[in-house]
Amino acid sequence: MLAEMGIETLEPLLADIPARLRLRRLNLADGLSEAETMARVRQLAGRNSAFEDRLTFRGGGVYRRFIPAAVPAVTSKSEFYTAYTPYQPEASQGWLQATFEFQTMIAELTAMDVSNASLYDGATAVAEAAAMAVVQTGRDRVLVAGYLHPEYLEVLTTYARGRKFHVLQKLPRAGVVDPDELGEPLDQTVAAVIFQQPNFLGLVEDAQALTEAAHQAGALAVACVDPVNLALLQPPGEYGADIAVGEGQQLGLTPSYGGPHLGFIACRSELVRRLPGRLVGESQDARGRRGFVLTLQAREQHIRRDKATSNICTNHALCALAATVYLSYMGPDGLRDVAQTSLTRSHHLERRLAGLRGFRPAFPEAAFVNEFPVRVEGGEGLLARLQEVGILGGLPVGRWFPELEGVLVFCCTELNDAAAIETLVEACNG
Amino acid sequence: MTEPLSFEKSRESLPGPRLPAAGLPGVDPAQVIPRARLRRNRPHLPRLSEPEVMRHFTRLAAMNYSISKNFYPLGSCTMKYNPVTNEVAASLPGFAYLHPYQPEETVQGALELMWDLERALCEIVGVDRMCLQPAAGAHGEWTGLRMIQAFHEDRGEDRSEVIVPDSAHGTNPASAALCGFKVVEVRSDAGGRVSLPDLESKLSPRTAALMLTNPNTLGLFEKEILEVADLVHSVGAKLYYDGANLNALMGICRPGDMGFDVVHLNLHKTFTTPHGGGGPGAGPVGVMKDLEQFLPRPTLERENGHFKLDFERPRSIGRVRSFYGNFGMLVRALTYILAMGADGLSQASEDAVLSANYLRTRLEGALEFPHDGPCKHEFVASARNLTAQGIHATDLAKGLLERGFYAPTIYFPLIVPEAVMVEPTETESKATLDAFTEAVLEIVQLAQTDPERLQAEPTSLPVGRLDEVAAARHPVLRWRPPAQD
Numbered sequence: 047m048l049a050e051m052g053i054e055t056l057e058p059l060l061a062d063i064p065a066r067l068r069l070r071r072l073n074l075a076d077g078l079s080e081a082e083t084m085a086r087v088r089q090l091a092g093r094n095s096a097f098e099d100r101l102t103f104r105g106g107g108v109y110r111r112f113i114p115a116a117v118p119a120v121t122s123k124s125e126f127y128t129a130y131t132p133y134q135p136e137a138s139q140g141w142l143q144a145t146f147e148f149q150t151m152i153a154e155l156t157a158m159d160v161s162n163a164s165l166y167d168g169a170t171a172v173a174e175a176a177a178m179a180v181v182q183t184g185r186d187r188v189l190v191a192g193y194l195h196p197e198y199l200e201v202l203t204t205y206a207r208g209r210k211f212h213v214l215q216k217l218p219r220a221g222v223v224d225p226d227e228l229g230e231p232l233d234q235t236v237a238a239v240i241f242q243q244p245n246f247l248g249l250v251e252d253a254q255a256l257t258e259a260a261h262q263a264g265a266l267a268v269a270c271v272d273p274v275n276l277a278l279l280q281p282p283g284e285y286g287a288d289i290a291v292g293e294g295q296q297l298g299l300t301p302s303y304g305g306p307h308l309g310f311i312a313c314r315s316e317l318v319r320r321l322p323g324r325l326v327g328e329s330q331d332a333r334g335r336r337g338f339v340l341t342l343q344a345r346e347q348h349i350r351r352d353k354a355t356s357n358i359c360t361n362h363a364l365c366a367l368a369a370t371v372y373l374s375y376m377g378p379d380g381l382r383d384v385a386q387t388s389l390t391r392s393h394h395l396e397r398r399l400a401g402l403r404g405f406r407p408a409f410p411e412a413a414f415v416n417e418f419p420v421r422v423e424g425g426e427g428l429l430a431r432l433q434e435v436g437i438l439g440g441l442p443v444g445r446w447f448p449e450l451e452g453v454l455v456f457c458c459t460e461l462n463d464a465a466a467i468e469t470l471v472e473a474c475n476g
Numbered sequence: 477m478t479e480p481l482s483f484e485k486s487r488e489s490l491p492g493p494r495l496p497a498a499g500l501p502g503v504d505p506a507q508v509i510p511r512a513r514l515r516r517n518r519p520h521l522p523r524l525s526e527p528e529v530m531r532h533f534t535r536l537a538a539m540n541y542s543i544s545k546n547f548y549p550l551g552s553c554t555m556k557y558n559p560v561t562n563e564v565a566a567s568l569p570g571f572a573y574l575h576p577y578q579p580e581e582t583v584q585g586a587l588e589l590m591w592d593l594e595r596a597l598c599e600i601v602g603v604d605r606m607c608l609q610p611a612a613g614a615h616g617e618w619t620g621l622r623m624i625q626a627f628h629e630d631r632g633e634d635r636s637e638v639i640v641p642d643s644a645h646g647t648n649p650a651s652a653a654l655c656g657f658k659v660v661e662v663r664s665d666a667g668g669r670v671s672l673p674d675l676e677s678k679l680s681p682r683t684a685a686l687m688l689t690n691p692n693t694l695g696l697f698e699k700e701i702l703e704v705a706d707l708v709h710s711v712g713a714k715l716y717y718d719g720a721n722l723n724a725l726m727g728i729c730r731p732g733d734m735g736f737d738v739v740h741l742n743l744h745k746t747f748t749t750p751h752g753g754g755g756p757g758a759g760p761v762g763v764m765k766d767l768e769q770f771l772p773r774p775t776l777e778r779e780n781g782h783f784k785l786d787f788e789r790p791r792s793i794g795r796v797r798s799f800y801g802n803f804g805m806l807v808r809a810l811t812y813i814l815a816m817g818a819d820g821l822s823q824a825s826e827d828a829v830l831s832a833n834y835l836r837t838r839l840e841g842a843l844e845f846p847h848d849g850p851c852k853h854e855f856v857a858s859a860r861n862l863t864a865q866g867i868h869a870t871d872l873a874k875g876l877l878e879r880g881f882y883a884p885t886i887y888f889p890l891i892v893p894e895a896v897m898v899e900p901t902e903t904e905s906k907a908t909l910d911a912f913t914e915a916v917l918e919i920v921q922l923a924q925t926d927p928e929r930l931q932a933e934p935t936s937l938p939v940g941r942l943d944e945v946a947a948a949r950h951p952v953l954r955w956r957p958p959a960q961d
Contacts, residue, residue: 074599110575125537349646357615
């Protein structure tokens with residue numbers, strides 16, 4: 047190759063780099079064989095202890111759920127995972143069609159008009175939705191109503207500082223928001239009312255009333271929803287939300303210490319040109335064959351540069367594919383079964399725990415689906431005891447909310463079988 | 477050959493899959509949740525058997541071009557081979573099944589991995605600290621700019637402008653604008669580098685930062701980078717490194733030594749984590765000491781051989797993502813760095829430069845080259861010489877698809893008309909580069925002899941050229957059930 051270029055070494059190709067910048071050598075070890083590399087990586091993995099799925103009673107935004115073998119079988123196809131953003135549609139129909147199916151599934155689950163192709167995670171999805179509302183309404187404050195995931199709130203606050211809007215939060219007394227409580231902070235300067243359904247504690251909000259309160263003030267309603275529980279709960283489109291966002295990790299993705307997961311965002315069709323990120327649309331070729339393309343790109347950074355709706359370029363396509371395969375496998379009945387079983391088990395666990403000394407439901411009046419807050423005497427000591435017998439107990443939420451010191455949020459999914467629940471109850475009783 | 481949508485294949489009579497039964501007396505949702513808050517109608521999801529699911533996605537996979545199939549010369553995207561070892565590593569149960577809210581003592585291996593990766597990346601780019609939280613390059617850009625903004629605010633300085641070159645990636649101005657900065661453009665000179673006189677005229681006490689890619693998006697090394705750094709620093713501004721093109725420089729020179737204050741990396745480019753059809757990636761961002769206090773929280777610290785997450789960072793710009801970033805991608809990147817080592821990483825960059833210059837030499841005469849070489853890891857040609865025959869960069873791209881290659885990046889950077897941006901990477905053989913050259917030469921020949929045939933390509937793929945204008949004018953963004961009320 048060098049000969050073809052008429053040179054003898056690589057040096058002439060690097061001659062434009064100032065000599066004083068040239069590095070002798072990186073201060074890193076030399077390379078390893080595959081066997082040695084994997085030995086080191088396995089050593090690191092071995093220094094972690096993952097809890098058994100059936101003994102994990104902790105959620106807080108990341109859940110152990112059953113992942114059908116079909117999901118990794120598809121996402122590990124190198125035709126999918128070694129491709130990039132489908133800039134050339136004729137050679138990327140597989141990706142484009144799968145994404146179109148994903149957009150449809152999210153729109154169906156949320157009962158919204160349109161969904162984008164994915165965002166990074168639930169937290170950045172909330173932040174992007176807030177930014178959309180700020181631009182749409184020309185107002186510069188967003189109101190977080192109730193217990194939004196604290197890390198979503200943190201990310202929203204970080205984004206808000208950069209994008210020059212303000213975040214207010216109204217925490218309720220009774221675990222869920224009483225829409226009448228919103229009164230004072232919800233005025234004509236608020237661009238969006240943002241709430242989570244079920245909220246971070248697992249409790250079911252009156253989403254309809256919150257949406258109406260937002261609309262009365264001329265603000266948009268942004269619902270942060272759980273895609274599995276949408277099989278049971280009223281979807282945002284039905285109560286009139288303007289934007290629905292959420293975290294899709296539960297749809298076929300491993301916890302992986304927090305990522306990569308899947309953010310989603312869906313909206314009413316009037317807002318589609320304000321959506322961040324990729325969108326796939328249907329088209330056809332000269333022979334009338336249906337095909338799919340990236341579309342409405344005039345919103346995006348590579349076309350609009352500093353006028354773009356968002357800076358997002360790389361998103362979480364492969365995670366969206368996992369969700370698409372998961373939902374194709376489950377179908378409407380399977381998804382409902384998953385949600386129903388989780389609900390049954392959680393309610394059973396809640397009743398069992400409520401019967402133990404030192405345990406009482408934190409907000410007994412509030413409804414929940416598959417996560418619930420319990421006030422526990424000596425909670426930290428309990429968690430350590432549970433850990434000794436291999437159980438990851440409820441999430442202590444006092445570190446974020448001082449008023450909830452001593453509250454653990456327990457979670458059940460379809461993987462916490464009845465025997466595992468008994469094991470937990472016995473350990474709690476010990 | 478096209479494939480129906482999964483929804484169109486749905487069989488309404490098909491029962492759902494067998495899932496774990498509750499094993500407990502069932503609880504009726506209507507008994508525990510107010511009826512008004514329950515869903516009335518099931519969502520329209522497809523009802524398919526597992527074999528139907530597998531066949532559907534296997535067919536879609538077959539309609540998709542990928543690196544595992546052949547050469548993917550997409551400029552600026554660094555489409556190099558993704559080692560399968562990385563995938564095995566990330567799926568080890570000791571990584572894949574960790575809950576982000578597990579007690580710290582049960583995740584010491586994960587934290588050690590992140591620590592090792594942070595140290596290695598700091599060494600490779602020459603910065604003091606690195607935050608692994610950002611999920612993608614643009615996310616890292618925004619995070620870096622926010623830190624620069626916080627730095628200036630902390631000193632009581634009101635700096636409202638960010639300068640970007642006219643050749644910059646679109647994410648640069650977008651990230652700056654979403655940080656509330658006014659974007660000021662600096663021109664490239666005839667040689668394709670930042671024009672120093674123009675830069676001098678744009679720098680002022682209002683300048684917060686200059687964002688630069690080096691090698692730049694034309695694939696050229698900014699030879700005067702030390703002068704650029706001095707100029708930027710002389711007005712109190714910071715120099716931002718867009719790491720999209722780091723693949724040219726590993727072990728050869730380092731952004732930190734050039735005078736960059738903030739550096740973001742794309743692990744899905746330089747460090748072989750797969751692009752996944754458009755993510756997930758990871759966009760760690762590194763800083764010099766004076767910006768360290770503004771890093772997103774938590775940071776990772778080591779005390780007496782124990783790793784811990786430090787949330788007590790009062791000057792932090794805050795979180796930019798939930799949890800600790802795209803951990804699964806961090807596992808893949810460290811696996812790659814361990815396998816390559818110091819010697820392998822510099823070899824990779826040298827080979828990337830060699831590949832690009834070789835391919836550039838082979839294509840001279842077939843296409844125009846608006847800027848002199850040598851290039852680094854990529855080059856930008858122009859298809860302007862074909863326009864007299866009515867052939868454009870798009871036609872060249874579609875012709876390459878027809879001949880079994882993916883297309884280069886086209887119409888970017890914006891300063892080159894009919895731009896054709898080619899990045900061959902170090903993982904392609906001479907034979908592949910020669911085959912690609914032959915395909916380009918054949919297309920250029922065809923442009924002279926039979927341009928109409930070229931304009932009708934591709935003809936051998938699942939679909940021909942799609943009507944993108946109509947798709948944007950009347951957007952159809954989802955399937956709808958045929959008889960929806």
